[in-house]
Amino acid sequence: MHDLSLQQAADRRLLENVALGDTAAFSALYDRLSGPLYTLCLRMTGEAPEAEDILQEVCLLIWRRAPSYDPAKSSVFGWAVHLTRCKVIDHLRSRGRRLRIVAPTQPMDGEGNGSSNGESFLERGAVDGTSVTDQAEMNEQAGRVRRVLGELPAEQLQAIELAFFSDLSHHEISARLGQPLGTIKARIRRGLLKLRDALKKEQ
Amino acid sequence: MIPEPQQEQAVLYALGLLDADDAVSFERLLAADPELQDFSRDCQEASAALAWGSAPMPDGPSSDLKGRVMAQVSSVAGPPDAPVPMPVPVVPPRSGGSKVVPFTTRVLPWALAACLLAFCGVLGTNHARLREENHALRGSLAALDHPPAPDLLAEVAFCQLEPAAAGLPAQPRAVVAWDPARHEGVLQIIQLTPPARDKDYQLWTVEEGHREAVNAGLIHVDAAGRVQTVFKPEVADGGGRVLAFALSLEQAGGSSKNAGPIVLQGKL
Numbered sequence: 001m002h003d004l005s006l007q008q009a010a011d012r013r014l015l016e017n018v019a020l021g022d023t024a025a026f027s028a029l030y031d032r033l034s035g036p037l038y039t040l041c042l043r044m045t046g047e048a049p050e051a052e053d054i055l056q057e058v059c060l061l062i063w064r065r066a067p068s069y070d071p072a073k074s075s076v077f078g079w080a081v082h083l084t085r086c087k088v089i090d091h092l093r094s095r096g097r098r099l100r101i102v103a104p105t106q107p108m109d110g111e112g113n114g115s116s117n118g119e120s121f122l123e124r125g126a127v128d129g130t131s132v133t134d135q136a137e138m139n140e141q142a143g144r145v146r147r148v149l150g151e152l153p154a155e156q157l158q159a160i161e162l163a164f165f166s167d168l169s170h171h172e173i174s175a176r177l178g179q180p181l182g183t184i185k186a187r188i189r190r191g192l193l194k195l196r197d198a199l200k201k202e203q
Numbered sequence: 204m205i206p207e208p209q210q211e212q213a214v215l216y217a218l219g220l221l222d223a224d225d226a227v228s229f230e231r232l233l234a235a236d237p238e239l240q241d242f243s244r245d246c247q248e249a250s251a252a253l254a255w256g257s258a259p260m261p262d263g264p265s266s267d268l269k270g271r272v273m274a275q276v277s278s279v280a281g282p283p284d285a286p287v288p289m290p291v292p293v294v295p296p297r298s299g300g301s302k303v304v305p306f307t308t309r310v311l312p313w314a315l316a317a318c319l320l321a322f323c324g325v326l327g328t329n330h331a332r333l334r335e336e337n338h339a340l341r342g343s344l345a346a347l348d349h350p351p352a353p354d355l356l357a358e359v360a361f362c363q364l365e366p367a368a369a370g371l372p373a374q375p376r377a378v379v380a381w382d383p384a385r386h387e388g389v390l391q392i393i394q395l396t397p398p399a400r401d402k403d404y405q406l407w408t409v410e411e412g413h414r415e416a417v418n419a420g421l422i423h424v425d426a427a428g429r430v431q432t433v434f435k436p437e438v439a440d441g442g443g444r445v446l447a448f449a450l451s452l453e454q455a456g457g458s459s460k461n462a463g464p465i466v467l468q469g470k471l
Contacts, residue, residue, distance in 0.1 A: 038264040040254040059272045078251035145255035163218045189214045196249035
């Protein structure tokens with residue numbers, strides 16, 4: 001069984017209400033998810049207008065598919081991230097483009113924060129309608145993930161980032177990094193399992 | 204303890220790196236192994252967490268995006284789509300780049316599409332012929348001074364079921380002819396891979412007034428991968444308006460509640 005964090009439980013309640021046609025719940029869910037999903041779109045496409053268009057489509061998809069969400073299979077956030085990745089990949093393929101990675105994961109400072117010079121929208125806490133508490137939770141979660149990613153060996157981080165943020169198959173990742181396929185698979189597996197273990201430990 | 208090869212598959216599955224065949228095989232394993240389901244879910248959560256690790260961007264979505272989204276959502280009449288049980292999602296198969304795609308993989312989907320077109324053509328022809336026969340019979344009845352029979356075919360709705368996982372080399376195709384007045388239908392499928400010994404295909408309907416998918420019975424596939432059967436959903440209250448159909452792969456003997464992966468689905 002999986003223990004639900006408070007945020008996961010809140011997301012699930014919101015999505016259950018969205019499935020019943022509750023637009024206020026949808027608005028609240030938008031506030032919670034739009035930031036990280038937009039960042040994901042932007043990182044994969046590299047273009048802000050396109051990232052917004054895709055995010056808009058993803059939001060409608062979440063509205064339409066809310067009744068199909070199965071909490072036994074993933075968290076609401078995991079489900080939304082999956083829908084977003086699929087949408088970005090479909091979108092760019094339909095235009096004959098390859099995915100691009102805008103920037104690698106930021107190096108960590110001592111607090112586990114990214115070292116961007118300007119404030120990110122997460123850190124700004126100024127996303128429309130997002131409560132300060134939600135914002136703090138999101139910042140904490142982002143910092144936690146970045147801290148864990150910063151502790152991964154560089155070659156594992158590189159392999160799982162290419163696997164997650166790009167459209168490359170594992171064969172292509174192997175060719176790009178000049179490493180045997182088995183090595184790439186092992187790096188991806190070890191990297192993701194370390195991330196899983198570390199995140200579980202921090203919960 | 205989950206063997207290392209399965210761990211590797213779960214990780215690649217979570218990242219959408221398995222090709223379509225391997226993803227389907229893995230989903231079959233998943234359906235039968237609760238421990239693997241937990242492991243796979245953990246991997247999916249870890250991979251989703253990578254989205255948090257993205258470099259901070261200077262700006263979030265524009266402030267008017269939310270307004271546009273909410274306006275679109277409000278303009279959609281009624282609540283979201285009816286609940287159709289979905290399998291663990293698979294990221295669309297990667298384009299492969301330099302990977303050589305087998306000839307059959309490239310040609311088969313087109314061949315199947317052609318078969319489906321022909322199949323629909325046959326259904327359409329039959330539909331037109333039956334309409335003509337019906338019209339002729341009504342004419343005969345009128346000539347005999349009997350009241351005309353109701354136009355039965357006008358009541359029948361057709362629904363095409365699509366594979367739930369895209370990109371499979373051998374795509375099953377299915378059509379349901381549904382009679383809402385009698386709350387029963389006819390299912391016809393081609394190119395459906397027969398299930399493993401410990402599995403059975405099971406048909407479900409999604410109906411208004413029912414939160415869970417309604418069992419419409421086990422579906423038996425012949426050796427050639429064909430199905431043609433009459434089915435009637437098991438509902439005590441006469442059934443609500445049917446919104447969608449889904450075919451899933453369940454444990455042998457079927458299940459009272461959908462638990463296995465959805466193979467085919469379609470909205471009415």
